[in-house]
Amino acid sequence: MATDCGSFCVAPEKKLAILSFKDGAAGGGGVAEAVEEAVGTVPVDAVVAGAPAPPRWHFLGALQRNKVRALAPWVVCWQSVDRPELGPVLGRHAPGATVLIEVNLAGEPQKSGCAPEVAAALRDTLSGHGLVVAGLMAVPPAHDDPRRWFVALRELGERLGVAELSMGMTDDYETAVEEGATIVRVGRALFGDRPT
Numbered sequence: 001m002a003t004d005c006g007s008f009c010v011a012p013e014k015k016l017a018i019l020s021f022k023d024g025a026a027g028g029g030g031v032a033e034a035v036e037e038a039v040g041t042v043p044v045d046a047v048v049a050g051a052p053a054p055p056r057w058h059f060l061g062a063l064q065r066n067k068v069r070a071l072a073p074w075v076v077c078w079q080s081v082d083r084p085e086l087g088p089v090l091g092r093h094a095p096g097a098t099v100l101i102e103v104n105l106a107g108e109p110q111k112s113g114c115a116p117e118v119a120a121a122l123r124d125t126l127s128g129h130g131l132v133v134a135g136l137m138a139v140p141p142a143h144d145d146p147r148r149w150f151v152a153l154r155e156l157g158e159r160l161g162v163a164e165l166s167m168g169m170t171d172d173y174e175t176a177v178e179e180g181a182t183i184v185r186v187g188r189a190l191f192g193d194r195p196t
Contacts, residue, residue, distance in 0.1 A: 060137075060185070062112055069093045079137045079166055079183075082113050084125040091129030099126055100137040100166055103156065105149050108141060116156055123160055135164025135182070146172040150179035 058077045063086060072094040081090070082102040090097055101122055104113030114122050123133045136157050140149035150167050157165050157180075166183035168176020173184040188194075 065089045072097075077134070080112065081122075081126060081131075084122060087126045087129035087131065090126075090131055095130050096132060098132045098134045100135045100164060101126070101133060103136050103138045103153060105138050105152050106141045106144075111139065113138065116152070119156060120160055123162070133162060135162040135166065136160070137166035137183075139169070140167075140172070147175050147179060150176050150181065154180040 056076045057074045058079055059071060059075045060079045063078065063080050063082075065086060068086070068089045075094065075097070077098045077100065078090065078094070079100045080102045081099045082104075090099065101119055102113040103116055103119055104111050105116060107115065119136070126133050136153055138149065138153045140146040146168075150165075150172075153165055153167050157163075164182045165176075165180050166185070167179075168174075168181045168184040168186075170186045170188040173181070173186050173189075176184055
C-alpha cells in the first residue's frame with residue numbers, strides 16, 4: 001500500500017512549515033504545540049506560491065483528539081500517534097491517513113510515545129480504523145548514545161513489518177541514517193536555534 005511520508009524538517013519559527021520542493025513533490029513538516037495557533041497562522045498562499053505541487057504537511061507533537069478535525073485537511077502524515085484512542089478520531093476525520101507510531105524506547109516519563117511492547121497492538125488497532133501505519137517515530141534519550149536506540153527502533157520496525165523510520169535530529173541524524181532512518185528532523189540545522 002502506498003504511503004505519503006516524505007522527508008521533512010521542523011521550522012522553529014512556524015507551527016507548520018513547507019521546507020522543500022524537489023522533483024515536483026513538496027515536502028513539509030510541522031510542530032503543533034498549539035494547534036489553534038498553527039491552523040490560524042499558516043500562510044498558505046505564500047507557501048504554495050510557485051510550488052510545483054501542493055505542500056504535504058507532517059504533524060509532530062502531542063496530538064489531542066479534539067484538534068484532529070481542524071488539522072486533517074492539512075496533514076498527510078501523522079508522526080506522533082501514540083495511543084489507541086487516536087484511531088477512531090483519525091479514522092473519522094482523516095480516513096486512510098498515513099501514520100507513524102511514536103515509540104518511547106527508553107520509557108522516559110517526560111516523553112510521549114507507546115512502550116515498544118504495545119506497538120504491535122497499536123498498529124493493529126490503528127489499521128482497524130482504516131489508517132495506514134507506515135512506520136515508527138522515536139526520539140532517543142538526550143544524554144545517551146543514540147545509536148542503540150536507533151538500532152532498537154529499526155529492529156522493532158522490522159518485527160512489525162513497517163518501512164518508515166522517523167529518527168534522528170540535527171545532532172544525530174548521520175547516526176540515524178546509518179541505522180536505517182528514512183525520515184530525519186533537522187530543523188535546527190536549517191533554521192538555527194529556537195528563540196528562548
